[in-house]
Amino acid sequence: MPQEQRLILKHADQPGYTPDIECYMRHGGYEALRKALATPGRDLPDGKKQTPREVIRDEVLKSGLRGRGGAGFSAGLKWSFVDRRSGKPIYLICNADESEPGTFKDRQILHKDPHQLVEGMIISCWANDVKLAYIYIRGEMPHAARLLNKALDEARAKGFLGKDILGSGTELEIHVHRGAGAYICGEETGLIESLEGKRPYPRIKPPYFPAVLGLYMCPTIVNNVETLCHVRHIVNMGGAEYAKLGTPNNTGTRIISLSGDVKNPGYFEVEVGKVTLGEVIYHENFGGGLKPGRTLKAIIPGGSSSKVLKAGEKFKLRKKGPDGQMVAVETDLLDLPYDFDSLQQAGTMSGSGAVIVMDDTREIVDVLANVSEFYAHESCGQCTPCREGALWMSKALHRMTTGGGRSQDADYLLHIAQNIQGRTICAFGEAAAWPVLSFVKKFKDDFVARGKADEEARAKGIVPASHH
Amino acid sequence: MSFTVPAKLEAQLDELTTHYPQKRSASLMFLHALQEHFGYVSPEAVDWTARKLGLQPINVQELVTFYPMFRQQPLGKTQVKVCRTLSCSLAGSDSIRKHFVEKLGLDAHKHGPQTTADGKFTVEFVECLASCGTAPVVMVNDDLVEKCTAADCDRILSKGR
């Protein structure tokens, strides 16, 4: 039976569990930090030696941990790209901007178990020779910012932060930095600019890879809240043991944020790939199915920037057959394992782990109009295709939802979206284009029908309410 | 009214500045603190921040105009932010906003924040507040109201009057 497997949220919702350090330590908190600091170096079979810090970084690499913020990039590999020879300080930033529509998982950690993040960060900083780190938290979470500041004070008082962490001779300071309501601050280079006190205009890559030219043009690690929490568990369990959770190349657990037209929306922590998209939506342990009498229309599987999936879609998934050969297996939408690779093979992504469900009572044109308005509002405005295109698409969709549709609007929207993707400084361009490309392609009939109906109404002289 | 930052607040901000290797980084935190204290970010607050951080006023002003949370005018005592984004929209956030706007005699067709003449309320649509599982959600000043109903709206309204 598919069920939750809580590692990160193990204690968060237990009665009596509080966000203070005493409670955290009663539940084994900061043991992983002690273990990390006491890690001995080791000799590798090839005669090379690993320092204690390299051992921890190696364990994170071996764990297979992939970023939980959106791109699903290997955390261990990201850490291995850090320029350690520049002589400049190395910074670490926790991305707690949580602003991808549909996502509300970091909120649970920040409010209910902030010390888990702090411990994960201290270990990650120690392993990467970081002496100064920041938590960039979205401005709309003032309570969580206060909780984090309190948690950091408590950790400081216990000697887990400061000039000489637990007598190890290592120093570390972590500060909370608040954003102020702009989605683009979630993009890592926009975040860095924002933390430097500027407008969050994303930087162009190359050359501004954070691992080399990040905060103050120094090597910088940016990881999501949930990713950093996992580091604590990897140290506790060992990388190889951790990698047994989940499925190959999709290891560990992750928190799914489920919202939209389901009976029980909420967050669910599962072993990656052990639960299917259908189970997430329909199983009684998770979403509990649709509301009575409704049928499924569409699923946004990884935050609003991911490409939509249409009810009834089938995909060819590459799987290992009984003889060890890779074979293509036809897989129904609802049987897709909820993991990084399967959703990628289905032409979309698991992104931030946010699943938004739409049932048959929803008008697809209206849904896309809502999504596009978000991107029109949030474009930072640096690149013309993104700034103009996102607004243009949103305006066209607004027109379509207020009686001004035209039968050619579907192609018109596709044309604009195609001219955004791949032509911008940051991945926001894709994030704005992909919903339009996928919705319009997969539900083209809906868009054409809406446009035709509007044209006919206008021909009969029926003037739409908002066009007088 | 003359612009004076209380000594205690200034001391807090001076401490904040030490969190960063470069002072400029503290500008967002300064603006948050000044907005919290004065209710909005006035031109004087911009100048003061710039002076404290060794910046040109434009370096600070461009933040105020970019980041949606900063306000250049005083706002209502009770600030109501209704989430507009998809999951909340599916759960009826449109009618939640309409409820507030109509009961307060504001213009339902107007975009952006609107403040009542008596200065008691500001109502606006904002983007996803990262609580989509308990949609529709509304932020009332610093607090989140989850699964917001018409009855919740009325409670917020009577409390703020």
Ligand SMILES: Cc1cc2nc3c(=O)[nH]c(=O)nc-3n(C[C@H](O)[C@H](O)[C@H](O)COP(=O)(O)O)c2cc1C
């Ligand atoms: C437009 C945009 C918005 C993003 N928003 C967030 C966010 O809110 N939180 C987050 O952790 N990552 C976000 N990301 C991803 C970050 O750029 C970055 O990849 C991530 O924080 C890295 O952490 P991870 O490797 O631990 O996932 C966003 C990316 C883009 C392009």
Ligand code: SF4
């Ligand atoms: S793609 Fe959009 S959000 Fe990203 S830098 Fe360009 S204009 Fe800004």
Ligand code: FES
């Ligand atoms: S859509 Fe409203 S909180 Fe996310």
